[in-house]
Amino acid sequence: MKKEEIFFRNARISDALAISKLIKRNLVGAKINKYTLEQVRGIAQKNTVKEIRERIKKFKVFCALEKGKLIGTVYFGEVYPKENNIGGLYIDPAFLYLGVGKKLLHLVEKYARKKKVRRIDLYALNYSKDFYLRNGYKINKVYMWKVGKAKTRTYGMEKNLK
Numbered sequence: 001m002k003k004e005e006i007f008f009r010n011a012r013i014s015d016a017l018a019i020s021k022l023i024k025r026n027l028v029g030a031k032i033n034k035y036t037l038e039q040v041r042g043i044a045q046k047n048t049v050k051e052i053r054e055r056i057k058k059f060k061v062f063c064a065l066e067k068g069k070l071i072g073t074v075y076f077g078e079v080y081p082k083e084n085n086i087g088g089l090y091i092d093p094a095f096l097y098l099g100v101g102k103k104l105l106h107l108v109e110k111y112a113r114k115k116k117v118r119r120i121d122l123y124a125l126n127y128s129k130d131f132y133l134r135n136g137y138k139i140n141k142v143y144m145w146k147v148g149k150a151k152t153r154t155y156g157m158e159k160n161l162k
């Protein structure tokens with residue numbers, strides 16, 4: 001994929017449906033996090049169009065597009081009890097391992113730096129933990145996160161921004 005074909009911008013309220021659909025595509029199609037059906041349902045419930053609309057109003061949400069189609073998203077905002085969280089980083093299953101996730105991560109980190117944020121926190125599942133480790137994050141805590149009825153090992157991770 002050519003660099004100039006991917007376009008990054010702030011999310012608009014009207015992107016909520018496409019973001020919600022992208023997250024569902026990732027959950028069902030990517031087969032990387034090996035979610036159970038219960039977990040897919042639980043995560044999808046946290047990413048309905050209504051939830052995403054609220055997220056776009058409250059947080060900074062970014063989109064990656066290829067030929068006008070949404071292929072990636074990420075947000076920066078508050079996830080209790082931490083204030084400076086990166087979350088909701090999802091890439092379309094057809095565009096994994098092409099550098100889009102890394103670019104979105106750099107974009108959101110650049111935004112945080114501009115806001116004078118010195119430390120980023122995030123929660124990662126087993127698969128994405130390695131992606132974040134490669135990108136300078138370290139693990140500070142291991143949780144069992146309850147999604148629906150299922151519990152999943154989740155890693156609290158952090159990075160000091162320079």
Ligand SMILES: CC(C)(COP(=O)(O)OP(=O)(O)OC[C@H]1O[C@@H](n2cnc3c(N)ncnc32)[C@H](O)[C@@H]1OP(=O)(O)O)[C@@H](O)C(=O)NCCC(=O)NCCS
Binds near residue numbers: 033090098099102
């Ligand atoms: C994790 C995720 C966002 C990575 O996106 P991506 O666009 O495929 O990643 P990139 O192509 O930008 O990869 C950047 C680097 O990380 C590496 N990488 C990507 N995914 C990786 C993984 N799961 N484990 C280890 N390394 C990984 C790439 O090889 C690349 O390495 P390089 O810089 O040495 O070339 C994507 O796999 C995804 O959508 N996962 C499912 C949703 C999820 O778990 N999101 C996180 C919740 S907050």
